[in-house]
Amino acid sequence: MNSTVLELKNIRKLYPGVVALDGVSMSFKKGEVHAIVGENGAGKSTFIKSITGAIEPTEGEIIFKGEFIAHNNPAKSLEMGICAVYQEFNLIPYLNVAENIFYGRYKTKGIFVDYESMYKETKEILDDLGVKIDPRTLVKDLTVGYQQIIEIAKSISRRAKVIIMDEPSAPLTNSELIYLFKIVAKLKERGCAIIYISHRLEEIFEICDKVTVFRDGKYIQTLSVAETNKEELITLMVNRDLGEQFPPKQLVKKDKVLEVKGLNTDVIKDIHFEAYEGEILGFAGLVGAGRTEIARAVFGADKINGGEILLNGKRLNIHSPKDAIASGIGLIPEDRKQHGALLHMSIQENTTYAHLSNFANKFGMIDFKKEIKAVNEYKEALKIKTPFISQKVKNLSGGNQQKVVLAKWLITDCKVLIFDEPTRGIDVGAKQEIYQLMIELAKQGKVIIMISSEMPELLGMSDRIIVMHEGRITGELYREDATQEKILSMASGGQEEVK
Ligand SMILES: Nc1ncnc2c1ncn2[C@@H]1O[C@H](COP(=O)(O)OP(=O)(O)OP(=O)(O)O)[C@@H](O)[C@H]1O
Numbered sequence: 290m291n292s293t294v295l296e297l298k299n300i301r302k303l304y305p306g307v308v309a310l311d312g313v314s315m316s317f318k319k320g321e322v323h324a325i326v327g328e329n330g331a332g333k334s335t336f337i338k339s340i341t342g343a344i345e346p347t348e349g350e351i352i353f354k355g356e357f358i359a360h361n362n363p364a365k366s367l368e369m370g371i372c373a374v375y376q377e378f379n380l381i382p383y384l385n386v387a388e389n390i391f392y393g394r395y396k397t398k399g400i401f402v403d404y405e406s407m408y409k410e411t412k413e414i415l416d417d418l419g420v421k422i423d424p425r426t427l428v429k430d431l432t433v434g435y436q437q438i439i440e441i442a443k444s445i446s447r448r449a450k451v452i453i454m455d456e457p458s459a460p461l462t463n464s465e466l467i468y469l470f471k472i473v474a475k476l477k478e479r480g481c482a483i484i485y486i487s488h489r490l491e492e493i494f495e496i497c498d499k500v501t502v503f504r505d506g507k508y509i510q511t512l513s514v515a516e517t518n519k520e521e522l523i524t525l526m527v528n529r530d531l532g533e534q535f536p537p538k539q540l541v542k543k544d545k546v547l548e549v550k551g552l553n554t555d556v557i558k559d560i561h562f563e564a565y566e567g568e569i570l571g572f573a574g575l576v577g578a579g580r581t582e583i584a585r586a587v588f589g590a591d592k593i594n595g596g597e598i599l600l601n602g603k604r605l606n607i608h609s610p611k612d613a614i615a616s617g618i619g620l621i622p623e624d625r626k627q628h629g630a631l632l633h634m635s636i637q638e639n640t641t642y643a644h645l646s647n648f649a650n651k652f653g654m655i656d657f658k659k660e661i662k663a664v665n666e667y668k669e670a671l672k673i674k675t676p677f678i679s680q681k682v683k684n685l686s687g688g689n690q691q692k693v694v695l696a697k698w699l700i701t702d703c704k705v706l707i708f709d710e711p712t713r714g715i716d717v718g719a720k721q722e723i724y725q726l727m728i729e730l731a732k733q734g735k736v737i738i739m740i741s742s743e744m745p746e747l748l749g750m751s752d753r754i755i756v757m758h759e760g761r762i763t764g765e766l767y768r769e770d771a772t773q774e775k776i777l778s779m780a781s782g783g784q785e786e787v788k
């Protein structure tokens with residue numbers, strides 16, 4: 290029996306100055322979860338967009354259930370049973386969960402939309418997955434994680450033959466990840482072929498059967514997950530020696546720079562902490578613990594009900610992000626798609642528009658040479674993969690878009706930089722570059738605050754870790770004493786207080 294459902298032959302895609310895909314041939318089988326891994330810009334998203342017809346490959350053939358597909362487009366491939374969950378969401382915020390799941394193919398009874406039956410079927414899908422959401426909830430009122438789960442649940446209701454997931458886990462927390470794994474298991478049981486793209490290699494070992502490595506637009510190798518390991522995959526992906534994952538860092542305790550006293554918002558309560566020159570201060574906690582809210586409050590993005598923020602002993606009056614930036618505080622947000630990048634503008638514009646005055650000469654005119662040099666330096670340092678800095682950000686790969694947002698903040702001379710989930714969606718090699726940069730900035734005397742859900746990153750990078758639970762600080766650990774167990778116990782509200 291031939292269980293191959295989808296076959297790609299010699300797919301090439303050229304963009305001006307870039308070979309995004311360089312003759313990739315692969316096939317996918319029923320009931321198999323097949324991962325594709327590779328660095329940011331390796332061509333993964335371009336490959337799946339070629340399969341769905343979202344873009345037209347320059348060359349190559351697509352064979353689905355034994356037949357060539359000509360003139361492919363997203364509607365046609367969906368109709369045939371190829372369903373994709375893109376890196377960017379496709380949900381409509383002002384429609385409810387059921388309306389989103391059935392978008393474009395509403396159930397009808399006569400001339401009326403059959404809401405009852407749509408709600409019923411949505412509830413069945415969600416119940417089956419153990420997700421407790423009312424099908425009538427508006428999508429905009431869900432967390433990013435739940436929105437992603439709805440996006441994926443859509444594929445269950447569509448009875449697709451091939452399901453492609455492009456970094457489905459990126460916005461999910463560990464507890465939400467369980468739902469995703471359940472969905473994948475369910476689809477596999479039904480005999481779907483699943484193409485799974487992720488930068489979190491652990492996941493691949495948990496749910497995938499096969500893994501294919503892409504590098505620089507090229508197909509490198511397909512391995513059976515049971516017969517490979519993380520190290521081998523990383524070597525194939527990056528093709529260079531990565532060395533130590535977390536660069537060494539020495540903290541010499543210097544002056545107190547930031548002091549937060551009794552900060553209160555609707556979510557966080559009575560927050561006190563301080564941060565020192567050259568320190569990397571980690572914030573740990575489960576999702577919803579209030580870490581992002583602290584960042585937003587300090588940055589002037591959320592209304593403060595009480596408390597003080599002091600910088601170098603001076604009390605700040607922050608009412609908006611503009612005030613925060615003027616005082617020397619920067620925030621690199623968690624949701625970089627929504628709050629970070631201006632997709633229709635170039636890399637250069639995105640990096641410097643907020644700080645053009647930094648590049649002014651003594652006559653107040655912009656020194657373009659200086660600007661271009663600075664942008665190019667960060668493009669190199671962060672390995673933003675594109676031939677020119679005039680490239681529009683929307684044309685970059687997902688991970689490279691993230692790097693542009695990072696570059697924008699790194700180029701400022703903020704005294705305090707808050708990174709919210711700095712390495713989400715970033716490949717293993719680039720992660721290291723970002724760690725290296727953070728350490729570099731700390732060495733220059735900046736304060737780095739790092740909110741992260743990745744335990745190795747918190748433990749490997751932070752000089753000190755503050756742990757939160759339900760809007761309050763529940764503990765603080767110095768690098769030497771910090772362990773995963775202690776952090777988890779504090780994050781779940783345990784009383785342990787180790788100083
Ligand atoms: N519309 C476009 N115009 C020009 N270049 C593009 C366009 N779309 C993609 N590229 C380039 O093609 C290459 C492959 O991008 P792709 O999005 O497939 O990478 P990826 O493997 O999905 O990366 P990531 O892990 O960051 O999501 C990148 O160098 C990217 O800049």
Ligand SMILES: [Mg+2]
Nearest residue numbers: 333334686687
């Ligand atoms: Mg991508």
